[in-house]
Amino acid sequence: MGPQGEIDGRLAIAPTRLNMRIPHLTTLVSVVVGVAIAPLAAQETRLTAADVFSLEYASEPQVSPDGQMVVYVRQWSDPMTDRRYSNIWLVRSDGSGHRPITSGKFTDGSPRWSPDGKRLAFTSNQGGSTQLYVRWMDTGESYVLTNSPTPPSAAEWSPDGTRIAFLQLVAQPPLVIGSPLRPPPGATWSAPPKYTDALVFRFNGVGEVPTGFVHAFVIRADGGAARQLTKGDFNHGGLPWGGGSLAWGADGTEIVLAARRGERPEWNSRESDLWAVSVKDGAMRRLTDRFGPDQSPTVSPDGRLIAYTGYDDRKQGFQNTLLYVMNRDGSGKRAISAKLDISVSSPAWAADGRGIYVQYDDKGNTKVGLITLDGALRVVASNLGSGTSAYSGGSYSVARDGSVAFAMSTPAMPSNVGLVTTAASAAPRVLTALNADLLASRTLGAVEEIWYESSRNKRKIQGWIVKPPGFDASRKYPLILEIHGGPFANYGDRFDEEKQVMAANGFVVLYTNPRGSTSYGEEFGNLIHHAYPGEDYHDLNSGVDAVIAKGYIDEKNLFVTGGSGGGVLTAWMIGHTDRFRAALAFYPVINWESFALTADMAPTAVNDWFPGLPWDFPENYAKRSLLSVVKNVKTPTLIMTGEEDFRTPMSESEQYYKALKMRNVETVLVRVPEEPHGIRRRPSHGAAKLTTLAGWFDRYRTAVQ
DSSP states (O other): OOOOOEETTEEOOOTTTOOOOOTTOOHHHHHHHHHTTSOOGGGTTBOOGGGGGTOOEEEEEEEOTTSSEEEEEEEEEETTTTEEEEEEEEEETTSOOOEESSOSSSBOEEEEEOTTSSEEEEEEOTTSSOEEEEEETTTOOEEEOOOOSSOOEEEEEOTTSSEEEEEEEEEOOOOOOSOOOOOOTTOOOOOOOOOOOOSOOEETTTEEOOSEEEEEEEEETTOOOOEEOOOSSSEESSBTTBOOOEEEOTTSSEEEEEEEOSSSTTTSTTOBEEEEEETTTOOEEEOOOSSSBEEEEEEOTTSSEEEEEEOOOOOOSOOOOEEEEEETTSOSOEESSTTSOOOEEEEEEOTTSSEEEEEEEETTEEEEEEEETTSOEEEEEEEEOOSSSSBSOOOEEEOTTSOEEEEEEETTEEEEEEEEOSOTTOOOEEOOOTTHHHHHTOBOOOEEEEEEEOTTTTOEEEEEEEOOTTOOTTSOEEEEEEEOOSSSOOBOSSOOHHHHHHHHTTOEEEEEEOTTOSSSOHHHHGGGTTOOSSTHHHHHHHHHHHHHTTSOEEEEEEEEEEETHHHHHHHHHHTTOOOOSEEEEESOOOOHHHHHHHSTTHHHIIIIISSSOTTTOHHHHHHHOGGGSGGGOOSOEEEEEETTOTTTTHHHHHHHHHHHHHTTOOEEEEEETTOOTTSOSSHHHHHHHHHHHHHHHHHHOOOOO
C-alpha cells in the first residue's frame, strides 16, 4: 500500500487512480481524504495509497520438469470492482515469452505441471465456482475436470500422468435439534437458527465453517468421475478452511497424506499423523504415531523413502519444525535437520534422491536450502517473499535438472519470479518485472538494516529502518515504531506496501524482530513462552532509542502501531510509557480470557500459549491482559478492526475502546465491514488502513522545532 503524497502532513488518494471515498470510517478520516485529494504535483513521485490498486505480485512459481519454463500466479486488484484477482502466467527460463495462460476477473491458482511437461492442472472460478482444470500447453486448449459442489485443492499428478489426486470437503447436513416447522407455501420466513456442536465453528476469512470433512479423491486426467479414497469423520490432508497437501508414491499405487484421526482432533489442533492410502481400494496404513504435527510428505524418486516435517509437541508457543526421513513402511524414522536450529517447510526431493530441498527463515530472510541425508545444509536461494508486507513467506519449486523457481522479494522490489540453475555459484535470474513501469515513476524509501542491544538481558535485536524519499540526515523526522504480529513470526528485508506508505508520508519507520520472533532459533522464539506480552517491551523500546541515537529523529514526534500481535504490543507499549504522541492498534487482543473463549484459534492458544485453561490459571491470563495496564494509558489511541475478524474478534477491540473512553483517553474505534483479520479482502479497505493511520498521526504530529 503506498503513500501518495505528503500534503499539509496528510496522506492523499490520487483522484486519477481512485476516485471514491472509503465508506464506514470516522469523520476524521473522511475529512483527511477529502482535503488531501487536490494538489499532487509536488509529490507525484511518491507511492500513494491508491497504488494499492496498481501493485501486482507473483506467487506460486512452478518450474517445468525440464527447467525450461515457469508458470506462476499473478495477483492484481481492480479499482472498479474493489476486488483482488489472480491469473496464471508463463515465462521461459531466460525471461522471454512472458504471457498469460489465463486472464479475466477470476481467481486462478495452484498450477501444477504434468510429469511430461505437456499439460498444466490449475484451479479457477471462471465457471462460477472453483473447479480443477487441465490445459494442453501445445494447443492452449483446456477443459474443466471436476464439477463438484465444494472446491478441490492440493491437486497432484500421478507419476505416469494419467491421474490427478486432490483434496475436497465432503459436506454433511448441518446439525438441527428437534423438528423445525416448515413455512407454508408461498410464505417468506427468516433464516433458521444455526446449530453447532463443533469447537471451531467460525474461522477467519471463511466465516461459518462448513459441516463435513476433507477427503482425498482421484480422477483420470482425461476426464471422468472422481473417486473418493478416504472415509470417516476425520479430516484427511487438509482442513475445512483450507490448506493441506498430499504426495503420490513413486509407483502410483498409493498416496501419502497427513490425517487428524486421533483423540479430540479439534482440541489437539496441531496433532496429525501420516498415512499411506491405497489408490485401488482406499486401504490405509499408518506411518507415524506420536503427539505432534507430522505433515508435508514427499516421496523419494525411487519410492524407498518418505520425507516429511514435524516435531514432538511439547506444547510450547514455538518449536522448530524439523525435517524427517523414514522408510516407505514407516520404519527408520530420523530427524535430519535437528542440529541446524532452523524451522523448515515445503520439502521436495532432489532428482538424484541424495537430498531434500526445504524452505526456511534465517534472520529475517526466507531461503531455499538443500539438506543432504546426513544433515548438511547448502543455501540454494535467498530473498523469498510473495506477500504485500515484510512478513516471511513465498514459495518455490524444483525441476529435474535442479533449477529452482521462487517468488522473490527485496525491500525495493515487490515479488517477482526468480530462478537459480544447477550452478552453485550462479546468481538468481529475475524473470519478471511486474511493477517496473509503476516503480519507474515512484521513489521508494531506502531500507537500512540495524542491530541493537536490548536493555533487557543485552539481547541482540535485528530491525530495519525505512527512510522517507529524499531523506536528509541533517533534518529531524517523526518516527513510527511498527510492530509485527504472530507473535511467532518475523519481519525481514522484503517489500512492504504499508511501511513504504508511512515513509512517503514523511516518517522514518522502524520495524524489528523482538524476542519471540522466528528465524533466530528455537531458544529465542521461546523467550516469550507463557509470558507474552512482557519483556518484548524492552526490545521494542530499545529499538526506538537506537534510532533516536542516530540523530535524525524528532523525539517529540514518536508514534507506535501494529496489527494483531503487533496490536497487542502497541497497547502494551502505551501501557508502560507515555513517550508516544499517538498510537494505532490494528485488530488487537485485549483480554486473553475472552480471546481464549471466542477466537477461531482458541485451541492452539490455550494449549501452547498458556499453561492451561483460563479458570485454572487466572493469574497468568490477568497479568498478560492489556486491561491490566489500561489504567496507565494516556496516549491518544485509535483501534481499527474488521467486523468479520474471527482471529481477534471485534469484541476485543470494543473492550479496549470502551475502557479508554471510560478513562477519558482520546480514542476512536473504526469498524471495517466485510473484513476478516488483516483488513485486506477489499483493496479500498487496505488503502483505508493507510489513510486512517495518516489522519490519526497527523492530528497529533507537531511541527518540527
